[in-house]
Amino acid sequence: xxxxxxxxxxxxxxxxxxxxxxxxxxxxxxxxxxxxxxxxxxxxxxxxxxxxxxxxxxxxxxxxxxxxxxxxxxxxxxxxxxxxxxxxxxxxxxxxxxxxxxxxxxxxxxxxxxxxxxxxxxxxxxxxxxxxxxxxxxxxxxxxxxxxxxxxxxxxxxxxxxxxxxxxxxxxxxxxxxxxxxxxxxxxxxxxxxxxxxxxxxxxxxxxxxxxxxxxxxxxxxxxxxxxxxxxxxxxxxxxxxxxxxxxxxxxxxxxxxxxxxxxxxxxxxxxxxxxxxxxxxxxxxxxxxxxxxxxxxxxxxxxxxxxxxxxxxxxxxxxxxxxxxxxxxxxxxxxxxxxxxxxxxxxxxxxxxxxxxxxxxxxxxxxxxxxxxxxxxxxxxxxxxxxxxxxxxxxxxxxxxxxxxxxxxxxxxxxxxxxxxxxxxxxxxxxxxxxxxxxxxxxxxxxxxxxxxxxxxxxxxxxxxxxxxxxxxxxxxxxxxxxxxxxxxxxxxxxxxxxxxxxxxxxxxxxxxxxxxxxxxxxxxxxxxxxxxxxxxxxxxxxxxxxxxxxxxxxxxxxxxxxxxxxxxxxxxxxxxxxxxxxxxxxxxxxxxxxxxxxxxxxxxxxxxxxxxxxxxxxxxxxxxxxxxxxxxxxxxxxxxxxxxxxxxxxx
Amino acid sequence: xxxxxxxxxxxxxxxxxxxxxxxxxxxxxxxxxxxxxxxxxxxxxxxxxxxxxxxxxxxxxxxxxx
Numbered sequence: 047x048x049x050x051x052x053x054x055x056x057x058x059x060x061x062x063x064x065x066x067x068x069x070x071x072x073x074x075x076x077x078x079x080x081x082x083x084x085x086x087x088x089x090x091x092x093x094x095x096x097x098x099x100x101x102x103x104x105x106x107x108x109x110x111x112x113x114x115x116x117x118x119x120x121x122x123x124x125x126x127x128x129x130x131x132x133x134x135x136x137x138x139x140x141x142x143x144x145x146x147x148x149x150x151x152x153x154x155x156x157x158x159x160x161x162x163x164x165x166x167x168x169x170x171x172x173x174x175x176x177x178x179x180x181x182x183x184x185x186x187x188x189x190x191x192x193x194x195x196x197x198x199x200x201x202x203x204x205x206x207x208x209x210x211x212x213x214x215x216x217x218x219x220x221x222x223x224x225x226x227x228x229x230x231x232x233x234x235x236x237x238x239x240x241x242x243x244x245x246x247x248x249x250x251x252x253x254x255x256x257x258x259x260x261x262x263x264x265x266x267x268x269x270x271x272x273x274x275x276x277x278x279x280x281x282x283x284x285x286x287x288x289x290x291x292x293x294x295x296x297x298x299x300x301x302x303x304x305x306x307x308x309x310x311x312x313x314x315x316x317x318x319x320x321x322x323x324x325x326x327x328x329x330x331x332x333x334x335x336x337x338x339x340x341x342x343x344x345x346x347x348x349x350x351x352x353x354x355x356x357x358x359x360x361x362x363x364x365x366x367x368x369x370x371x372x373x374x375x376x377x378x379x380x381x382x383x384x385x386x387x388x389x390x391x392x393x394x395x396x397x398x399x400x401x402x403x404x405x406x407x408x409x410x411x412x413x414x415x416x417x418x419x420x421x422x423x424x425x426x427x428x429x430x431x432x433x434x435x436x437x438x439x440x441x442x443x444x445x446x447x448x449x450x451x452x453x454x455x456x457x458x459x460x461x462x463x464x465x466x467x468x469x470x471x472x473x474x475x476x477x478x479x480x481x482x483x484x485x486x487x488x489x490x491x492x493x494x495x496x497x498x499x500x501x502x503x504x505x506x507x508x509x510x511x512x513x514x515x516x517x518x519x520x521x522x523x524x525x526x527x528x529x530x531x532x533x534x535x536x537x538x539x540x541x542x543x544x545x546x547x548x549x550x551x552x553x554x555x556x557x558x559x560x561x562x563x564x565x566x567x568x569x570x571x572x573x574x575x576x577x578x579x580x581x582x583x584x585x586x587x588x589x590x591x592x593x594x595x596x597x598x599x600x601x602x603x604x605x606x607x608x609x610x611x612x613x614x615x616x617x618x619x620x621x622x623x624x625x626x627x628x629x630x631x632x633x634x635x636x637x638x639x640x641x642x643x644x645x646x647x648x649x650x651x652x653x654x655x656x657x658x659x660x661x662x663x664x665x666x667x668x669x670x671x672x673x674x675x676x677x678x679x680x681x682x683x684x685x686x687x688x689x690x691x692x693x694x695x696x697x698x699x
Numbered sequence: 700x701x702x703x704x705x706x707x708x709x710x711x712x713x714x715x716x717x718x719x720x721x722x723x724x725x726x727x728x729x730x731x732x733x734x735x736x737x738x739x740x741x742x743x744x745x746x747x748x749x750x751x752x753x754x755x756x757x758x759x760x761x762x763x764x765x
Contacts, residue, residue: 498702506709513717520724528727550755559747574727592755596739605734607754633733634726644747646755666727676720683709 052076053087062117063135066213070118077210079217092209092220094121095313097128098296099146102265103212105132109153109259113137116144118212122205124226125458126431127299127313129205133214141215143249144259145238148430149297149376150392151259152236154251160194165245168225185227187460188453193248197229197237198396201459207242218242230462234395253394256375284310284319293336293350294372298428302351304328304335307424309433321434323424327354332382332484333369333477335427339380341389341468341476347373349380351427357418357441364699370429377430381465384699385485386492387473388450393462397444397451405444405451407464412444412451415493415698420454443493445698450494467494491697499691506687510680521673528668529573534565534661540581540589540647541656550592550648559646564598567665571637576667580628581610581659587651588612588625589659594644595633603644606631610659632669 049058052071059069061080069078070091078085105116118133132144145152169182183189190198207222224242229250231237237250279292281301285308292301292312300320302309307323333339337349351370356363366383379390397407403414422437440455448467453460474482540558548555567575581589588611595604608631614623643663651657734753743750 502706502709505706506713509710509713513713516717517720520720524724524727551751557748559750561744561747572725572727592752594736594739594750594752596743596750598744601737601739601741603734603736603739603750603752605736605752605754606732607752631733632727634723642744644743644750644752646747646752668727672720672723676716676723680713680716683712687709 048083050080050083050085053078053085059085061213062115063139063141063213065139065141066117066215068214068217070209070211070214072211075209077217088217089219091211091218092207094119094209094211095123095128097121097130099130100264100296101130101132101144101146101261102263105261105263105265107259107261109254112142114142114144116212118210118214120210120214120218121208123208124203124205126203128208133212142251151254151256152238152251153254153259154236154238154249157194157237157248157250160248162245164193165248166191166239167245168241186457187455193229193237193239195231195233195235195237195250197231199227199460200230200396201228202226203228203458216243230394230396232396232398236394281310281312281317283308284317285322291336292428293348294428297372297377297430298350299430300432301428302425302433304426307435309425309435311432312428320432323435326424326426328426331367331426333380333481337477337481339371339476342472344378344389345373345376347371347378349427351425351429353425353433354423355420356423357420359418365423370427379463380468383493384490385470385488386490386495387468387470388465388492388494389468390452390463390465393451393464396460396462407451410446410449412446412449415443415445415450417442445494447494447496447500465494467492467496490699491694493698495698497691497694499687499694503684503687503691506684510684513680514677517673517677521668521670524668529569529666531568531665532662533567533575533665534562534643534663536562536661537658538645538661539656539658540649540651542649542651542653544648544653546650546652548648550646555648557646559644561596562643562645562661564640564642565663566640567636567638569638569666572635573638573666574632574634574669575604575636576630576632576664576669577606577608577643578628578630578662578664579608579610579659580662581657582627584610584612584627584657584659586613586615587649587657589647589649589651589657592646592648593631595636595641595663596644597637598640598642600639604633604636606633632667632671 048061050061052059052074054076055074057071057073059071061069067080069080069085075091076087077089077091079088101116103116107114114134114136116132117135120131122129126148129147134142134144136142142155145154185199187199187201190196203226205224205226207218207220209220210218224240227239229237235250236253237248240247279295281290281292283290283303283306285303286306288303288305290301290303292298299313300309301312307326308319309321310317311320331352333349335349339347349369350372353368354365355368356365366381369380371378371380381388381390397405400406400411405412418441420439420441425433442453444451450465451462453462470487474485543556543558545554577593579591588609591608593606593608608629610627610629611625612627613625740749
């Protein structure tokens with residue numbers, strides 16, 4: 047480390063990084079340019095605003111294995127409040143930047159890999175037009191362009207430089223204004239196109255949660271990592287004089303009075319009113335300001351702001367409430383819609399598009415659910431931006447229960463968040479008892495409420511598919527193993543001797559029963575026997591057989607019936623046919639032994655007429671019927687579950 | 700608890716279907732219903748009309764197709 051003298055006041059100006067070009071004197075705020083071993087005054091850095099940042103010069107950290115030290119800062123002011131760009135010196139002496147805004151941190155480096163002619167130029171700063179590849183386009187959040195990565199524009203902002211401190215690789219002028227375009231890639235990268243220079247500078251890197259920075263040497267150690275928060279501040283409303291609590295003075299930028307709807311800028315010492323909501327109602331605000339929230343798997347937080355929003359669909363107004371939660375190192379939202387609760391966290395990056403109106407984020411596919419225009423009806427409490435009455439945004443929701451991702455787009459910003467459905471019982475146990483007693487059990491299906499029927503349907507599909515596969519394996523094995531041994535074959539002729547259709551055994555029925563020769567059934571007692579009868583010439587007639595397979599030695603009969611019937615014709619010019627000229631019956635578990643078959647028949651042939659038929663008896667046959675029959679039984683209930691699941695999906699609100 | 704029990708209905712049903720299939724499978728995959736009758740008269744071979752199968756009473760009286 048070298049130490050140079052301030053050209054203005056002579057105070058020592060330490061230079062930690064040899065590569066630093068600019069330095070700000072901590073005594074007189076003189077901005078100097080380093081020239082060899084001297085400093086040359088080039089301007090004065092303005093007074094830095096106290097933005098309650100926990101980082102300071104000298105703070106050290108480690109990001110993804112790279113150690114760094116904070117050696118400088120540029121402070122900027124933009125629509126949402128203050129924003130710091132901390133200049134970092136990494137272990138190898140190279141430069142990096144840690145952006146700090148609204149409790150979020152972005153670790154970036156200057157991207158020098160993009161040819162300068164590819165960097166888009168900009169015209170105008172209120173409604174910027176980007177000129178890229180010879181085309182002039184008015185840009186809005188959500189637009190995408192390629193700069194080494196596929197970037198999506200998340201935010202357009204105009205920043206004013208407040209001042210700086212420490213040593214910096216770039217010069218600045220207090221009060222200079224620059225347009226900045228915040229970008230995000232589908233892979234979660236973060237980028238900024240900084241138009242304070244021409245051509246613009248592209249800084250790219252990652253969103254980094256505070257705990258992943260492993261910071262030490264913080265300005266307010268007591269507020270970091272599990273220690274006490276900055277205490278709440280009492281504020282008198284400039285609109286109605288009511289006494290209000292500011293729960294998170296280190297974070298919030300505006301405070302909306304819960305009594306009169308006045309919104310005050312908490313960054314200005316005089317708390318000037320910046321907006322006013324016409325109507326404020328605490329009806330249906332189920333979580334009062336200051337309510338502690340202890341949801342499992344999420345950090346303990348406190349409700350610091352409430353927004354009531356609405357949208358109109360087909361002349362009907364739908365309202366919901368968003369609760370802003372603040373926890374150490376970040377913030378989240380709890381959304382209440384029809385008594386259903388969803389916990390939302392800011393989403394780094396922009397989810398990828400997938401075919402079929404789907405988005406993919408962290409390898410999970412989300413289906414498009416709804417587009418709507420949201421109107422902010424009123425606000426209570428404090429917020430990390432300057433809330434204004436009548437704020438409008440376009441919402442786009444994608445669901446993959448219990449998760450959903452939502453984008454909120456305004457003219458200046460595209461904000462993505464990821465939500466997870468909170469079951470009613472979990473929500474009740476996450477808040478104090480008196481608050482829990484006021485929560486109502488939802489009567490409608492939540493947007494990303496898990497569908498119990500779908501979960502069941504998927505599981506049942508797996509069960510059915512697995513069992514069907516097992517059945518198939520058994521069936522194939524059974525077919526291979528089956529002997530299919532023909533033990534008897536005979537050809538017979540049926541001739542009608544009774545009145546047609548006379549019932550067997552009736553007085554008009556003439557007995558035509560007969561028995562076959564004896565045949566032997568071998569094998570084991572659990573093998574089956576199949577009796578097949580085929581009447582190849584039967585035409586618009588039937589023959590019904592009453593059959594008995596009789597064991598000659600034990601005098602045990604196995605009775606069954608077999609029918610051959612085949613009818614066909616033409617009705618109204620349409621030909622039809624039904625029945626079959628053959629039929630078979632399979633008798634299970636027939637013990638081995640000597641058997642004969644007794645047949646008795648009945649038909650609708652006229653007297654003296656008839657037909658030939660063949661009889662075949664086969665030992666140990668594997669029939670395909672059980673496989674198909676049991677499989678059908680297995681899959682039938684799934685139709686019911688499918689309809690229940692479909693019905694649940696159609697009720698999502 | 701109730702949801703958990705409802706979730707068990709299909710697996711139990713599937714298990715019973717599986718057992719039914721296995722039961723049929725061990726019998727050679729036969730699903731035909733038949734009657735087993737013991738002590739059939741020994742004279743059936745000489746006089747087939749002496750024995751009347753149980754299925755003889757399930758007579759067919761088909762008036763014609765369609």
